[in-house]
Structure formats: C-alpha cells, structure tokens
Amino acid sequence: MIFMCKPCTSGSNMVSITLLKFFILLALLQSLMVHGQPYQPNWQSIDSRPLPGWYDDAKFGIFMHWGVYSVPSYGSEWFWQYWASNVPSYVNFMKQNYRPDFTYADFAEQFQAELFNASRFAEIVEASGARYYVLTTKHHEGYTLWPSRYSWNWNAMDVGPKRDLVGEMATAIRKLTTKVHFGLYHSLFAWYHPLYLQDEANDFTTRLYPEQISTPMLHELVENYHPDIVWSDGFEKTTGPEYWNSTGFLAWLYNSSPVKDVVVVNDRWGEGTVCHHGGYYTCHDRYNPGTLQNHKWENAMTVDRGSWGYRRNVQLANYLSAEQLIASLAKTVSCGGNMLLNVGPTHDGRIIPIFEERLRQIGSWLKVNGEAIYGSCPWRAQNDTKSLDIWYTSQKNGTTVEAVYAIILAWPANNHIFLGAPMSTKMTTVAMVGVEPPLNWEAGPKGVGVNVTMPTLNPVQMPCQWAWVLKLLNIK
Helix, strand or coil, X not given: XXXXXXXCCCCCHHHHHHHHHHHHHHHHHHHHHHCCCCCCXXXXXXXXXXXXXXXXXXXXXXXXXXXXXXXXXXXXXXXXXXHHCCCHHHHHHHHHHCCCCCCHHHHHHHCCCCCCCHHHHHHHHHHCCCCEEEEEEECXXXXXXXXXXXXXXXXXXXXXXXXXXXXXXXXXXXXHCCCCEEEEEEECCCCCCHHHHHHHHCCCCCCHHHHHHHHHHHHHHHHHHCCCEEEEECCCXXXXXXXXXXXXXXXXXXXXXXXXXXXXECCCCCCCCCCCCCCCECCCCXXXXXXXXXXXXXXXXXXXXXXXXXXXXXXHHHECCHHHHHHHHHHHHHCCEEEEEEECCCCCCCCCHHHHHHHHHHHHHHHHHHHHCCCCECCCCCECCCCCCEEEEEEEECCEEEEEEEEECCCCCCCEEEEEEEECCCCCEEEECCCCCCCCEEECHHHEEEEEECCCCCCCCCCCCCCEEEEEECCC
C-alpha cells in the first residue's frame, strides 16, 4: 500500500518532503515483503517462499547413501556410532575381523571407489524413471565426498579414492540425463568432530562447529555444485535451528545463491523444524501417511528395509520387491507426496545387481504408466471406497480435471473391478494405459461407481507386471 500525504500548509516544507520519502520507502519495503523478496532470516519469511514447480511435477527421485560406512558395510550407516556406543554385535564384529588398535578412521583408506563410474550411475538413475537424484555429501561421520576446505584429511580427495565424487556425479547427471535434477544431502552435525563435541560440552551455548564447519560447508557445496535440492539432515539431540543459523543460510540460499530460483529444501534444519518448516516436509524416515496432506511432503525410503547404507549382512527378505515399491509410489503420489528411494553403493563404487534390478523395474513401469505419476495432482479421493488396492491421481488443466487415473495394485480374480469413487456420465470412457481399445464398463447404482471389465490378456500382452492403471475421462 502506498501512503498519500496532504500538502503541508504550515511549518517547514522540508518536513513534508522527509515524510513523503519515508512513506514511499515504507511502501516499497512492504511491496518487497508482499512479493517474498528479499527473504528474511526468520521462518515466517522463509516459509512464504513458493516451492518451485519442478519438484512437485517430478514425483520420484533416487537417494544414495555412500561413505566410509560402506567399507565395513555391516549393520547400517550408523556403524561408527553403534561401535563407539558398545552395541554388542558391532563390538563383536570388530573383535572378530580387525586388529585391536583399529580405528574408524582406518576404514577411510579402504574406501577406494576403484570401480566407480559416474556415467554408469547416471544411466541407472535415468533408467529408473527418477526425475531427481540426491547424493550424500557428508553423513554424520563427517567424511566428505568432495575436497572440502573444512574437512582436512577427512574427505575423498585427501584419503580414500583421491577423487571428487560429488563433482563426478554432478557432471555425469547433467551430461547424460535430460530430465534428472541434481541434489545434495548434507548432515548438519558430525558425531565426533572436536568442535561439535566442544559445543555439546557447553550445552550448545557456543557455536564453534556451525560457524567454522557446517555453514561454510553448505555455502561451499552450493557455490561449487549448484544443486537443485539441498537435503539437510539435522534434528538430533538438542540443537535447534538457532544454533545452526538455519534461517540465515536459507535467506542467503533463496536471495543470493546461484540456485536461488530453482532450489528446493526439506525440513530438517534443527530440532523442532521437522514437519513444520522448510520447502517440503519429510517428517520422519519412510513417512507415508496414507492420507492427503496440506503441505508438500516426501517419502524418503529404502530398498533395504533396515539400512540406508550398503550392508553385507542383509537377508533377501529385507529387500522390498518391485511390486511393493511401486505400490508405495502409487500411495505416496496419490496423497500429494514425492517418493525418494534410497540405494547404498558399495565401498568400491558399485550399485549391486538387486538394487539395479529394482530401479530398472520401476523405470519400466513408469515408461508405461508415467502419465499417472509425473505432473499429476491428487484427486478428490485418494484410495477407493471399496478397496485399499486402488489409488487415484489426476491430470489437470488449470482447475479442470482432464483425466483421472485408478492405479490397481491387485488384479481382480474374476476380471471385474468396481471403482467406488468415480461418478460416471454419458461421456465417460475407461481405458487401461498401454492397452487398446477402451474397456467395457457399467455405471454403479445411481451413477455412483463404475464396474469395469478388465481386458483378457496373456502375459506377453500385459502392459506391465504390477499395478495396472485405468484412465477415466469425463467423470465426476
């Protein structure tokens, strides 16, 4: 709002001019705040930034946890913490396999990544159908996959592979893929960094670690690699966002960074921020609420149910099947979320065959059924009124629903399926994505619901192995 001043009829004209300048400046500042620029270092301002549209359209991403923990590859990526905390299985593992004076730092020399080929990783990511990719750059162990100035002798250039692994992946993703956005994970804290331990000993009344390590690292990552996603991980212990100066960093990221117009961030910026602040919410690992949410969210989950990093002691039953993963994707997208699916590379730089197989299986499904996922919107119903094996998405043109998709997770035994949520019209058509011609259907009682006759197909004719998609036009 611009304030208008009456002409001064008494006193100094200088006062009138000064007031006019003041009100004009105030109006300009209000205008800037209304339009969201510049963003201020407080949550009200930071949270007002619109989420760049590419992220909601993408729906599916690939996560990779990779670090020194990939060398012992036992238990989980929290190996160091569990060993140092005397968890019996980890202590016994070390006693049985390593010399008594072996330290966690000694694992770094064995993290050679000698078989790592960034182009192959990028090809697998693209084959998965993912539209974004997030690489761990530093987990809670503090080791960085790039030659950080703030992690001397504890990074992939100084010890281990002697390579900039982040840089190689950034180049490969951008060179070899056409639709995949590049993102970076960064853990705010480090379990055993001396400055973090010193702050912890001072009940976090000092800020040595964020001021000298974590915040400069974040700036370094953004300025060097221009990520489209900054996936922060930091809500442990009693460290709130004030300790991390999270709003200060985010104000810089949104106002001045080289990715200010495209970058998206999550909600893990210190204790109390999860599911409350940030660009999109992750809430907790493997978050999949099953109902429509009022804020954009992400289901960060793993192919291996029990670990984010690669582990050699995993059992086959711990790997989710392609059918289970596609069901999670359907449920997630139907309720307005994105799914970020993690696989853990090995210490020598491989994506093991079962991980690769799962990613390619999802990609083959998306090649057929991607129109029900990419760029979709939640419909008025998420799962069907009659079956939890049916999940809905829609495609819109503005506010007009152009198509509704019913993702069928279980093929009906009698080849007939009743969709309880749609209301048919005289113009309604039903087709299976990837199959011609349209399917036969009948309206349910009083036009509520649609009885669909599924096509009779042999295995070769099936458009996909799991989760068949019906496309409905002209329904209410």
